[in-house]
Amino acid sequence: MNSQHRFFATAPKGMEGLLADELRQLGAANVGETRAGVGFQGDLSRAYRVCLWSRIANRVLMPLASFPSADPEQLYAGVLAIEWTKHLAVDGSLLVDFSSVHSEITHTQFGAQKVKDAVVDHFRHETGERPSVDRDTPDLRINVFLFRDKATVNIDLSGDSLHRRGYRLEGAVAPLKENLAAGILQRAGWAEIARQGGGMVDPMCGSGTLPIEAAMIAADIAPGIDRPYWGFSGWKGHDADLWAALLTDARKRRDKGLAKLPVIRGFDASGQVIEAAQDNAAHAGLADYIEFSQRAIKDCAAAPEGPTGLVAVNPPYGERLGEHEELKSLYKELGDCLKAQYTGWRATLITSDAELGKCLGIRARHINTLYNGALECKLLRFELDERWFMKERGDRASEPGAQMFANRLRKNLKQLSRWRKQQSISCYRAYDADMPEYAFAIDVYETVASAQSTQEAGRWIIVQEYAAPGSIDVRKVRARREQVLAVLPQVFEVPEVQVVLKTRERQRGSNQYEKQSETRRFHEVQEGPCRLWVNFEDYLDTGLFLDHRITRSLLGELAVGRSFLNLFAYTGAASVHAALGGAIATTTVDMSRTYLGWAARNMALNGLRGEAHQVVQEDCLLWIDKALLRGLRFGVIFLDPPTFSNSKRMEASFDIQRDHVELIQKTAAMLEPGGVLIFSNNFRRFKMDMPGLSGLEVEDMTASTLPKDFERNAKIHRCWKIRQAPK
Numbered sequence: 016m017n018s019q020h021r022f023f024a025t026a027p028k029g030m031e032g033l034l035a036d037e038l039r040q041l042g043a044a045n046v047g048e049t050r051a052g053v054g055f056q057g058d059l060s061r062a063y064r065v066c067l068w069s070r071i072a073n074r075v076l077m078p079l080a081s082f083p084s085a086d087p088e089q090l091y092a093g094v095l096a097i098e099w100t101k102h103l104a105v106d107g108s109l110l111v112d113f114s115s116v117h118s119e120i121t122h123t124q125f126g127a128q129k130v131k132d133a134v135v136d137h138f139r140h141e142t143g144e145r146p147s148v149d150r151d152t153p154d155l156r157i158n159v160f161l162f163r164d165k166a167t168v169n170i171d172l173s174g175d176s177l178h179r180r181g182y183r184l185e186g187a188v189a190p191l192k193e194n195l196a197a198g199i200l201q202r203a204g205w206a207e208i209a210r211q212g213g214g215m216v217d218p219m220c221g222s223g224t225l226p227i228e229a230a231m232i233a234a235d236i237a238p239g240i241d242r243p244y245w246g247f248s249g250w251k252g253h254d255a256d257l258w259a260a261l262l263t264d265a266r267k268r269r270d271k272g273l274a275k276l277p278v279i280r281g282f283d284a285s286g287q288v289i290e291a292a293q294d295n296a297a298h299a300g301l302a303d304y305i306e307f308s309q310r311a312i313k314d315c316a317a318a319p320e321g322p323t324g325l326v327a328v329n330p331p332y333g334e335r336l337g338e339h340e341e342l343k344s345l346y347k348e349l350g351d352c353l354k355a356q357y358t359g360w361r362a363t364l365i366t367s368d369a370e371l372g373k374c375l376g377i378r379a380r381h382i383n384t385l386y387n388g389a390l391e392c393k394l395l396r397f398e399l400d401e402r403w404f405m406k407e408r409g410d411r412a413s414e415p416g417a418q419m420f421a422n423r424l425r426k427n428l429k430q431l432s433r434w435r436k437q438q439s440i441s442c443y444r445a446y447d448a449d450m451p452e453y454a455f456a457i458d459v460y461e462t463v464a465s466a467q468s469t470q471e472a473g474r475w476i477i478v479q480e481y482a483a484p485g486s487i488d489v490r491k492v493r494a495r496r497e498q499v500l501a502v503l504p505q506v507f508e509v510p511e512v513q514v515v516l517k518t519r520e521r522q523r524g525s526n527q528y529e530k531q532s533e534t535r536r537f538h539e540v541q542e543g544p545c546r547l548w549v550n551f552e553d554y555l556d557t558g559l560f561l562d563h564r565i566t567r568s569l570l571g572e573l574a575v576g577r578s579f580l581n582l583f584a585y586t587g588a589a590s591v592h593a594a595l596g597g598a599i600a601t602t603t604v605d606m607s608r609t610y611l612g613w614a615a616r617n618m619a620l621n622g623l624r625g626e627a628h629q630v631v632q633e634d635c636l637l638w639i640d641k642a643l644l645r646g647l648r649f650g651v652i653f654l655d656p657p658t659f660s661n662s663k664r665m666e667a668s669f670d671i672q673r674d675h676v677e678l679i680q681k682t683a684a685m686l687e688p689g690g691v692l693i694f695s696n697n698f699r700r701f702k703m704d705m706p707g708l709s710g711l712e713v714e715d716m717t718a719s720t721l722p723k724d725f726e727r728n729a730k731i732h733r734c735w736k737i738r739q740a741p742k
Contacts, residue, residue, distance in 0.1 A: 542564065
């Protein structure tokens with residue numbers, strides 16, 4: 016059966032991208048990712064391979080027909096018209112799965128019954144007989160998805176969810192689904208670690224799902240190789256010879272893979288669940304290849320003289336009231352074990368409580384969102400290297416260098432204290448490499464309790480570490496970092512988890528906007544009359560450039576009664592200031608959907624909604640050209656472009672020194688009579704080409720826009736006020 020078909024593989028929420036990558040590796044064509052799964056193209060052989068080899072998918076569906084179904088009669092007629100006798104024998108059995116989203120038919124049991132009636136009536140009309148219904152192992156499993164009153168009728172080739180590999184005999188209290196376990200391992204790079212001979216350890220293995228899935232990946236074992244039932248087995252279009260050949264090939268690959276399986280071990284404090292894990296491994300044919308043993312976490316040492324590899328763990332989440340505090344010590348014990356026994360390894364951990372993850376005392380290099388059923392979880396990935404360990408820092412804080420740094424920091428805070436109170440400043444820079452050997456910028460954010468989030472009021476310390484020159488001994492850099500991180504909780508009287516470390520290097524293009532993590536934790540802060548969202552962990556910057564505090568306030572004053580344009584708008588804080596200052600309309604333009612969404616949230620937080628406040632996702636350079644053709648004019652424009660950008664979404668690269676004259680001239684051409692353009696950039700070697708800006712009045716106002724907390728760093732930004740010169 017070589018004809019090409021369109022298929023659809025469903026996926027657990029949050030794993031669609033992993034499934035799309037997997038399907039491409041399996042040779043699927045025209046792979047298209049959606050929120051519910053991944054569409055792909057291929058012949059029947061390709062669909063069979065996905066059924067047999069996909070470690071991520073839930074089901075593999077083959078669409079038969081799609082038609083409007085605004086009411087039960089349309090649904091019935093559309094299903095009745097399908098030639099069901101080509102797919103199912105009259106003496107066969109069927110089962111219908113029905114789901115509905117944004118449609119008139121909302122009762123899924125009623126919808127399934129209507130579909131079943133149409134299939135049965137089709138057989139009666141054609142043969143005078145009808146198939147039966149089998150709720151366990153039907154010959155044909157029919158899947159109908161109704162979306163916005165349009166039905167898609169599919170044959171479910173998988174027959175049952177593919178996460179059911181067939182080896183699990185007994186689960187632990189909260190067993191991890193097999194495809195979620197496989198997704199965790201794929202995210203952690205386990206396949207490549209195994210190819211290089213690395214081992215795998217799960218110190219809290221429960222019923223053994225992670226070690227078993229790790230063994231199946233490392234040994235190239237098809238996850239569906241021992242499944243007793245398939246949805247295509249009783250389908251009239253089934254090619255038994257093709258399926259048999261695929262199984263034969265999979266068995267050969269399994270035998271070959273088992274011969275070179277790396278060391279895989281699972282530990283648990285409960286002897287009962289270890290017995291369950293051993294039984295499951297035996298049922299998977301892996302009893303001789305995985306070592307399970309009962310051990311407390313503190314005794315889960317790496318094998319002596321063995322290779323490094325991956326530690327993967329699914330610890331308790333503490334969903335019930337009161338469990339959170341009890342679990343803190345468990346996570347700390349796990350972290351202590353990893354730091355003491357597994358240096359040089361990688362580790363990955365899934366939890367629904369990222370705060371518990373911090374109790375490990377290890378900084379996560381990557382954070383992804385996955386779902387364990389309906390429960391949103393964070394997948395934390397670690398490099399078990401000393402530089403990422405949050406050590407017990409009590410001794411560090413008493414070292415002479417740490418005390419010298421602490422004294423300078425306290426002196427700075429005292430000098431800023433009166434100014435902060437007078438200006439009602441709650442977010443400010445407290446230190447900026449004042450002592451060259453301690454090359455850090457330290458910002459303080461006083462957050463407020465927000466009715467729109469679960470975040471409480473508090474104080475957060477954001478530490479940006481400037482990259483040290485290569486000539487500096489890395490051990491000295493590390494020691495000074497530890498001293499700083501030891502001192503900050505004491506000086507600012509905050510818990511260690513509210514001190515966030517970032518490494519700041521020279522950024523080009525959009526690198527400064529790339530994600531560092533994926534916590535999606537936003538906090539509300541106050542700046543003048545504005546309420547703004549900031550994020551301390553997911554990006555290099557927080558969403559609020561503190562050095563532009565005075566500039567934003569000035570924009571609010573200038574915008575009274577005028578239309579305001581914010582170009583290269585980032586998170587739109589300037590637009591909020593302008594709108595609250597009295598702008599009659601605001602237009603906020605940026606190329607990033609992420610940051611425009613953030614800008615829209617900032618506007619909404621301040622009650623700024625409606626057509627008067629436009630948010631536009633587009634390359635600003637292209638938007639300016641279009642705006643000029645449309646004759647758009649603005650009373651106040653804020654232009655704060657990047658130093659350099661070569662984003663794939665831009666038609667050409669942008670260089671602020673090379674391109675600023677053309678950019679400013681075009682932008683100034685959009686000013687209303689008497690309008691003002693505020694132009695800013697943070698390129699330290701920037702030189703304004705005054706002859707190129709003939710016809711414009713240009714006033715350097717950098718000094719007046721530098722806040723007191725940034726006076727020590729006069730080159731943090733440059734700022735000009737620009738108007739059209741009188742004719």
